[in-house]
Amino acid sequence: MSLVPFSQACENNKSPILEVIIKVFSTSKCVLEIGTGTGQHAVHFAQALPHIIWQTSDQACYIDGIKAQLDHTYSSRTLAATSISNIENPLILDVTQTWPLGGMQEKIDGVFTANTLHIMAKEMVNAFFIGVGEHLQSGGNLCIYGPFNYDGNYTSDSNARFDTWLAQQDPRSAIRDIEWINKLAKEQGLKLIKDHPMPANNRLLHFIKVSG
Ligand SMILES: C[S@@+](CC[C@H](N)C(=O)[O-])C[C@H]1O[C@@H](n2cnc3c(N)ncnc32)[C@H](O)[C@@H]1O
Numbered sequence: 302m303s304l305v306p307f308s309q310a311c312e313n314n315k316s317p318i319l320e321v322i323i324k325v326f327s328t329s330k331c332v333l334e335i336g337t338g339t340g341q342h343a344v345h346f347a348q349a350l351p352h353i354i355w356q357t358s359d360q361a362c363y364i365d366g367i368k369a370q371l372d373h374t375y376s377s378r379t380l381a382a383t384s385i386s387n388i389e390n391p392l393i394l395d396v397t398q399t400w401p402l403g404g405m406q407e408k409i410d411g412v413f414t415a416n417t418l419h420i421m422a423k424e425m426v427n428a429f430f431i432g433v434g435e436h437l438q439s440g441g442n443l444c445i446y447g448p449f450n451y452d453g454n455y456t457s458d459s460n461a462r463f464d465t466w467l468a469q470q471d472p473r474s475a476i477r478d479i480e481w482i483n484k485l486a487k488e489q490g491l492k493l494i495k496d497h498p499m500p501a502n503n504r505l506l507h508f509i510k511v512s513g
Contacts, residue, residue, distance in 0.1 A: 332411035340370030358394035422473035434489025
C-alpha cells in the first residue's frame with residue numbers, strides 16, 4: 302500500500318485558492334483536475350464544493366499516491382461525517398496523450414490545475430491548452446494556479462531563485478511568460494477573465510471558454 306503523500310505548499314495554498322475557485326465554480330457540475338499530485342487540493346476543494354464532481358487525474362506514477370490520499374480521507378473519522386462522495390478516482394492522464402475521459406466527455410464544465418505549467422516542458426504546456434480547448438464545454442471555466450513572469454520579468458527574487466532551481470531539476474521546466482500562456486489560451490477560444498494575485502508571488506488565472 303502506498304504512503305499518503307503530503308505537500309506543505311498545498312497545505313499553505315489550499316485555502317487562498319479555494320477562496321477564488323468557490324466563486325468561479327459556483328455553478329459548475331464537473332471539474333477535471335490536471336496534475337492532481339498529492340490529492341490534498343482535490344480533497345479540500347471537493348468537500349467545499351459538494352455540488353461538483355471533482356475528477357482527479359495525473360501521470361501514472363502519481364496514481365497510487367492519490368488513491369492512498371483518497372482512501373485515507375474516506376477512512377478518517379473526522380471526515381467520515383462529511384460527504385466527499387464527489388471525488389472521482391484518478392484517471393491516468395498525460396496531457397500529451399489522448400485524454401481518457403470516457404463517459405465524462407461532454408460533461409466537463411471546469412478545469413483546474415495547480416503548479417503544473419512550470420513543471421511541464423513547453424510542448425506539454427501546448428498540449429495542455431489543446432486538450433482544454435478540445436474537452437472544456439463552451440462557457441466552462443479554467444483555473445490555473447502557479448507562478449508566472451510578466452514582460453519577461455520575474456515578479457520576485459524568490460521566483461527567480463525558484464526558476465534556477467527548476468532548471469537544475471529539469472532544463473525543460475521553467476516559469477512561463479503570462480503573454481505566451483494568454484496566446485495559447487486565446488488560440489483555444491479561452492478568454493482571460495481575471496488574473497488574481499495570490500500569496501507567495503503566485504497567481505490564479507481564470508479563463509472562460511467563449512468559443513469553439
Ligand atoms: C509540482 S507538481 C504539482 C502537483 C499539485 N497540483 C500541487 O499543486 O501540489 C506537478 C504536477 O504536474 C504533473 N505533470 C507534469 N507533466 C505532466 C503531463 N505531461 N501530463 C499531466 N500532468 C503532468 C505532475 O505529474 C505533477 O502532478
